[in-house]
Amino acid sequence: xxxALALGGEGDDRTSPADAASLARIxxxxxxxxxxxxxxxxxxxxxxxxxxxxxELTPSFSPASAGNxxxxxxxxxxxxxxxxxxxxxxxxxxxxxxxxxxxPVARYKQFSLRWSGHxxxxxxxxxxxxxxxxxxxxPHNPGKLAAPGEYRVEVSLRAQHRTVRSPRSFALVGR
Numbered sequence: 338x339x340x341a342l343a344l345g346g347e348g349d350d351r352t353s354p355a356d357a358a359s360l361a362r363i364x365x366x367x368x369x370x371x372x373x374x375x376x377x378x379x380x381x382x383x384x385x386x387x388x389x390x391x392x393e394l395t396p397s398f399s400p401a402s403a404g405n406x407x408x409x410x411x412x413x414x415x416x417x418x419x420x421x422x423x424x425x426x427x428x429x430x431x432x433x434x435x436x437x438x439x440x441p442v443a444r445y446k447q448f449s450l451r452w453s454g455h456x457x458x459x460x461x462x463x464x465x466x467x468x469x470x471x472x473x474x475x476p477h478n479p480g481k482l483a484a485p486g487e488y489r490v491e492v493s494l495r496a497q498h499r500t501v502r503s504p505r506s507f508a509l510v511g512r
Contacts (some may be wrong), residue, residue, distance in 0.1 A: 389492050389501040391413045391447065397508040400454035400482060407508055408475070411490050412449040415442050424494040425452055425483075426502075432491075433483050435459060436476040439495060449473040454509050456480030485509050 351369055391414045398406040409512070421442050425434040437460040442448045451465070459476030466472055490503040 387495060387501075388416055388494060388499065390416060390501045392505070394490065394505060394507045397446060397510050398454070399418070399510045401511070408451040408453055409449055409488075409509070410449070410472075410473070411436075412447050413490075413492065414445055414447050415494070416444065417497065418442065418444040419497060420495040421448075422495070423450060424491045424493070426489050426491055427483075428506075433488065434476075434478050434480070436478075437474065439460060440474075441468045443474050447471075451475045453478065456483050483509055485511055 345469050369468060389470075390411070393410070393412045395406055395408075395410045398409045400407050415421070420439045422438045423436040423440070424432045425436065433456050434452060435449050436452060437459065449471065453475070455478035457478045457480030459478050461477050463475045463477065464472055465475050485508075487506045487508055489506045491500055492503075493500040
């Protein structure tokens with residue numbers, strides 16, 4: 338019995354060169370297919386529009402100064418209509434202010450807000466119409482003025498169950 342196992346009988350772990358070549362071909366074919374699938378998936382993702390588009394922010398503002406920029410101007414477009422919650426977060430990622438909650442925003446229509454620099458959740462919103470007819474929302478946040486520093490905008494999309502953070506930050510400068 339010992340001799341039969343040593344000579345290639347039952348339980349032998351050695352494979353023939355033909356079996357090894359077949360296995361190598363199968364593995365190679367699987368890798369080639371996986372590469373093609375990854376390529377096509379990447380192409381599809383590159384051509385899929387991002388959920389929040391054209392984020393526009395004022396680089397810095399000073400709510401307590403007599404200068405021109407006393408409010409942060411925020412605007413963006415959505416690839417799909419949705420109800421949005423827009424928040425301001427500090428450098429640590431903590432929510433400082435909630436500007437609107439579950440506000441309906443149309444697809445591909447620029448949505449504009451302004452932030453006064455005050456903390457807390459807005460209890461009312463005022464519409465501001467510019468000279469060229471563009472409408473912006475000015476939320477009235479009841480809290481004290483936020484500390485100077487870097488902030489970001491986060492847009493939560495209710496129907497899509499996701500939150501998108503602005504690619505750039507903005508600065509609230511001096512009181």
